[in-house]
Amino acid sequence: MRLNGEISSGEEEEKQTGTTTFSSQKVVVGYALTSKKKKSFLQPSFTGLARNRGINFVAIDLNKPLLEQGPFDIILHKLSGEEWCEIIEDYRQKHPEVTVLDPPDAIQHLHNRQSMLQDVVDLNLSDCHGKVGVPRQLVIPKEKDPSSIPYEITKAGMKLPLVAKPLVVDGTAKSHELFLAYDEFSLSELEPPLVLQEFVNHGGLLFKIYIVGETIKVVKRFSLPNISKHELSKVAGVFRFPRVSCAAASADDADLDPNIAEHPPRPLLERLARELRHRLGLCLFNIDMIREYGTKDVFYVIDINYFPGYGKMPDYEHVFTDFLLSLVQSNCKKKLAT
Ligand SMILES: Nc1ncnc2c1ncn2[C@@H]1O[C@H](COP(=O)(O)OP(=O)(O)OP(=O)(O)O)[C@@H](O)[C@H]1O
Numbered sequence: 001m002r003l004n005g006e007i008s009s010g011e012e013e014e015k016q017t018g019t020t021t022f023s024s025q026k027v028v029v030g031y032a033l034t035s036k037k038k039k040s041f042l043q044p045s046f047t048g049l050a051r052n053r054g055i056n057f058v059a060i061d062l063n064k065p066l067l068e069q070g071p072f073d074i075i076l077h078k079l080s081g082e083e084w085c086e087i088i089e090d091y092r093q094k095h096p097e098v099t100v101l102d103p104p105d106a107i108q109h110l111h112n113r114q115s116m117l118q119d120v121v122d123l124n125l126s127d128c129h130g131k132v133g134v135p136r137q138l139v140i141p142k143e144k145d146p147s148s149i150p151y152e153i154t155k156a157g158m159k160l161p162l163v164a165k166p167l168v169v170d171g172t173a174k175s176h177e178l179f180l181a182y183d184e185f186s187l188s189e190l191e192p193p194l195v196l197q198e199f200v201n202h203g204g205l206l207f208k209i210y211i212v213g214e215t216i217k218v219v220k221r222f223s224l225p226n227i228s229k230h231e232l233s234k235v236a237g238v239f240r241f242p243r244v245s246c247a248a249a250s251a252d253d254a255d256l257d258p259n260i261a262e263h264p265p266r267p268l269l270e271r272l273a274r275e276l277r278h279r280l281g282l283c284l285f286n287i288d289m290i291r292e293y294g295t296k297d298v299f300y301v302i303d304i305n306y307f308p309g310y311g312k313m314p315d316y317e318h319v320f321t322d323f324l325l326s327l328v329q330s331n332c333k334k335k336l337a338t
């Protein structure tokens with residue numbers, strides 16, 4: 001935390017001007033984001049509120065060495081590529097006093113659709129106001145002969161239909177190109193590496209659970225409709241489907257069957273979020289969760305995203321401002337204690 005550009009002792013001086021409360025301390029948040037992310041995340045409603053509370057956002061210049069930039073209190077980043085990972089890791093080692101959100105190796109864990117869900121499997125949340133698992137899934141590696149896919153599926157005892165997803169999630173549109181497979185033979189048309197995941201009927205509604213540190217916000221989004229046994233027996237082939245749940249239009253205000261639309265129990269979400277924060281070593285992510293159709297409390301996590309579209313999260317401006325300030329305050333307390 002900086003006072004007139006200097007490292008401060010951590011004392012906080014609050015001033016009140018009209019209705020705006022702000023701190024005289026300056027918090028500098030360096031950011032390295034794609035232009036799309038910058039536009040959706042750094043909205044004027046957020047940067048304005050944050051500025052009033054002493055937070056300044058500074059763009060990191062990717063053409064200059066990171067070590068020569070700053071000083072920063074916090075760094076926020078979402079850029080792909082090994083080179084960036086090395087830069088940010090090197091910076092973290094040399095500046096342990098700066099909070100880097102989040103560590104690159106922890107983010108990397110979410111770039112693979114198999115490893116991203118492993119912690120949910122390990123958690124074994126089977127009796128905590130509900131059950132949380134992941135759909136049965138199978139990885140088809142790059143070198144796999146596509147003609148052997150039907151055999152592999154049968155061997156693994158997987159049930160149709162299946163969702164075919166690119167194994168690697170790297171921020172490209174291609175890594176979000178998903179297919180629904182009604183029969184196992186048509187899957188040979190797709191290009192490995194893939195994850196094949198059992199499709200779980202969930203009444204066409206998905207819960208996006210946004211995590212910002214200890215804060216949890218749940219929004220409802222429309223999703224793929226149920227697939228009946230009848231439909232499955234009549235249809236064959238693989239079909240690409242659009243990014244159905246990514247649309248900003250939320251399902252929060254829709255008049256939906258409460259058996260489908262009731263939020264997952266809060267204690268379950270709190271436990272899941274807390275465990276995943278610790279196990280993944282991340283503060284900023286969201287979880288896509290569905291409720292198995294016809295059940296009250298059987299849930300599946302189908303996707304976890306690093307630094308998702310927070311601009312679509314209600315009240316993200318306040319949540320993020322409070323979060324950034326809390327990070328700086330706990331850093332100050334740590335410094336004073338040592
Ligand atoms: N196993 C599944 N069962 C039922 N529906 C699924 C399943 N997996 C994915 N879907 C549907 O497909 C959508 C996209 O899947 P997923 O979230 O895995 O892809 P993504 O490209 O990582 O999405 P995001 O934009 O959230 O990153 C989900 O939001 C949901 O509507």
Ligand SMILES: O=P(O)(O)O[C@H]1[C@H](O)[C@@H](O)[C@H](OP(=O)(O)O)[C@@H](OP(=O)(O)O)[C@H]1O
Nearest residue numbers: 040170171172245246305307308309310312
């Ligand atoms: O750009 P990549 O790395 O592919 O990540 C995406 C996530 O996978 C999505 O989950 C984000 O959308 P949601 O916030 O609706 O989940 C999506 O948010 P966006 O719609 O603001 O771009 C992206 O963050």
Ligand SMILES: [Mg+2]
Nearest residue numbers: 245288303304
């Ligand atoms: Mg998703």
Ligand SMILES: [Mg+2]
Nearest residue numbers: 169303304305
């Ligand atoms: Mg995703």
